[in-house]
Amino acid sequence: MKAAAAARKSRREEAIAAWRLRIVVFALFVAVWELSARRMENLLIPTFTEMVGGFVRLVFVTGRVWEPLLISNQALVLGYLLSVVMGIPLGLAAGRSRWINRLMNPYIGLVLAVPVAPLIPILITALGLGLASRVVLVVLFAFIFITVNTRAGVRNVDPSLIEMAQSFGANEGQIWRKIVIPGAVPAIFAGLRIGLGRAIAGMVIVELLLVATGVGRLLLEFAGRLQADLVFATVFAIIVEAVVLVTAMQVVERKVAPWAHDVALG
Amino acid sequence: MASVAAEAARVRRAGGPRALWRPLRGSAMQGLALLGGVVLWEAFGWLLALPWLPPFSKVVAALGQLIQSGEILGNLAVSLRTLVVGFSLSLVVGLVVGALMGRYRRVEQAIGIYVNALLFTPSLVFAPIFFAFFHLSDWTRIAVIVKYVVFILIINTATAIRTTDPALVEMARSFGATERQIFLRILLPASLLIAFAGIRLGVGRAVKGMITGEMFIAFVGLGGVVQKYGSQFDASRVLAISLVILVVALVLGTAVQALDRRLTRWAD
Numbered sequence: 220m221k222a223a224a225a226a227r228k229s230r231r232e233e234a235i236a237a238w239r240l241r242i243v244v245f246a247l248f249v250a251v252w253e254l255s256a257r258r259m260e261n262l263l264i265p266t267f268t269e270m271v272g273g274f275v276r277l278v279f280v281t282g283r284v285w286e287p288l289l290i291s292n293q294a295l296v297l298g299y300l301l302s303v304v305m306g307i308p309l310g311l312a313a314g315r316s317r318w319i320n321r322l323m324n325p326y327i328g329l330v331l332a333v334p335v336a337p338l339i340p341i342l343i344t345a346l347g348l349g350l351a352s353r354v355v356l357v358v359l360f361a362f363i364f365i366t367v368n369t370r371a372g373v374r375n376v377d378p379s380l381i382e383m384a385q386s387f388g389a390n391e392g393q394i395w396r397k398i399v400i401p402g403a404v405p406a407i408f409a410g411l412r413i414g415l416g417r418a419i420a421g422m423v424i425v426e427l428l429l430v431a432t433g434v435g436r437l438l439l440e441f442a443g444r445l446q447a448d449l450v451f452a453t454v455f456a457i458i459v460e461a462v463v464l465v466t467a468m469q470v471v472e473r474k475v476a477p478w479a480h481d482v483a484l485g
Numbered sequence: 486m487a488s489v490a491a492e493a494a495r496v497r498r499a500g501g502p503r504a505l506w507r508p509l510r511g512s513a514m515q516g517l518a519l520l521g522g523v524v525l526w527e528a529f530g531w532l533l534a535l536p537w538l539p540p541f542s543k544v545v546a547a548l549g550q551l552i553q554s555g556e557i558l559g560n561l562a563v564s565l566r567t568l569v570v571g572f573s574l575s576l577v578v579g580l581v582v583g584a585l586m587g588r589y590r591r592v593e594q595a596i597g598i599y600v601n602a603l604l605f606t607p608s609l610v611f612a613p614i615f616f617a618f619f620h621l622s623d624w625t626r627i628a629v630i631v632k633y634v635v636f637i638l639i640i641n642t643a644t645a646i647r648t649t650d651p652a653l654v655e656m657a658r659s660f661g662a663t664e665r666q667i668f669l670r671i672l673l674p675a676s677l678l679i680a681f682a683g684i685r686l687g688v689g690r691a692v693k694g695m696i697t698g699e700m701f702i703a704f705v706g707l708g709g710v711v712q713k714y715g716s717q718f719d720a721s722r723v724l725a726i727s728l729v730i731l732v733v734a735l736v737l738g739t740a741v742q743a744l745d746r747r748l749t750r751w752a753d
Contacts, residue, residue: 241598322514332738
């Protein structure tokens with residue numbers, strides 16, 4: 220009892236020390252930014268306080284960031300859902316069947332290696348400047364990471380477990396439900412998380428490169444008018460969105476599959 | 486039991502003709518799959534005659550033209566120069582910071598939040614910020630490459646160091662190894678295995694960062710050329726240049742893999 224209480228106490232002290240360290244590092248970062256930005260007096264580089272002021276104005280006072288965010292996120296939500304619906308079954312199939320894997324493997328390699336950004340004009344010729352192009356672009360960015368991670372997860376399932384289940388008379392459906400999918404879940408979630416990050420990247424890249432709309436257009440507008448505080452504030456808003464979404468995904472992950480944390484990025 | 490398994494494994498490795506045929510059949514099928522894709526592409530290109538789907542042969546012809554005009558090679562050299570600088574920089578920073586983060590909990594606590602946040606943040610939105618610092622110089626594009634690559638390297642290296650068997654470290658310490666020796670002789674080589682997975686991912690990301698940076702910031706290099714033809718909606722040329730970029734990415738990826746095999750041969 221005593222030992223447990225002591226361990227608890229030292230854990231708490233440890234957590235407090237960690238937070239103290241984090242706050243010190245953050246304060247240091249802010250101080251360095253503020254002072255060096257003031258000394259530089261560069262029109263394109265705001266001080267930290269200017270950036271925070273810009274962020275508060277964008278988000279709370281004028282609320283200018285919300286409508287573009289809403290527009291951008293339509294493509295993100297649709298594209299990401301499509302990526303999940305496509306990516307997981309493809310990965311499951313490639314992981315379980317050697318024939319399907321052989322057919323798909325060269326293409327998986329190609330899609331992983333080829334940069335998507337140059338293909339945006341082709342996409343726009345095919346689908347126009349509307350939502351459809353942006354959705355497909357998000358899919359092109361995201362689905363392959365979900366597929367690859369799902370495949371890796373299925374392959375990592377211990378084959379002796381499957382053999383044992385078969386020898387006890389389990390059919391293919393039972394093997395999928397009881398062994399393959401639960402075993403692959405950690406890797407699938409890792410893929411979903413990486414895919415989400417890539418989907419957000421795709422959403423912004425298309426807006427910055429070709430289809431001027433959403434937060435990408437907002438960013439370009441501010442940059443064109445040399446409103447440095449708002450440029451930095453918009454970037455910060457995008458960082459906040461990415462962090463909030465990925466953290467939410469991690470929370471879901473812990474709820475749905477508590478055994479699935481700490482999978483290395485693949 | 487064990488010796489039976491070992492014997493079976495030896496027989497499998499030494500293998501009869503069937504064992505020899507198996508990997509060959511695998512790559513033959515992959516080759517066929519690729520070839521099938523190209524044939525389908527060519528057929529649909531001619532049949533549908535869509536402006537955005539030129540047949541494969543037209544893309545190859547466009548590629549020939551681009552190479553002859555010298556547009557590819559000159560710009561490829563420009564692109565690769567920033568790639569090498571950006572990737573080397575990311576490698577040094579990524580391995581050092583990642584190793585420190587993996588080894589010392591305090592470092593992880595201090596900067597882990599930032600590394601994780603930036604890993605999942607789109608890189609190209611930082612381009613205007615890099616532009617504020619470096620203007621139109623090469624460093625803006627190099628910074629974009631570093632933003633693309635460095636965080637995945639840090640995370641992978643930190644994971645690699647953290648998952649190194651603590652028993653190894655214990656043993657070294659009990660034989661009187663110094664912290665420095667532990668770091669250089671045990672943690673670094675052991676983590677090389679996992680860190681290389683990150684490096685392989687990093688090379689691919691570097692190529693993407695290079696192209697996207699060139700497309701967005703300064704219209705130079707391969708990204709600049711592809712942006713030029715993209716704005717003319719010239720699908721054949723865009724696809725031809727994409728093929729070149731793909732080859733660059735695959736060659737670099739294969740090189741890293743070969744290096745990986747050389748450096749981590751002791752692990753077999």
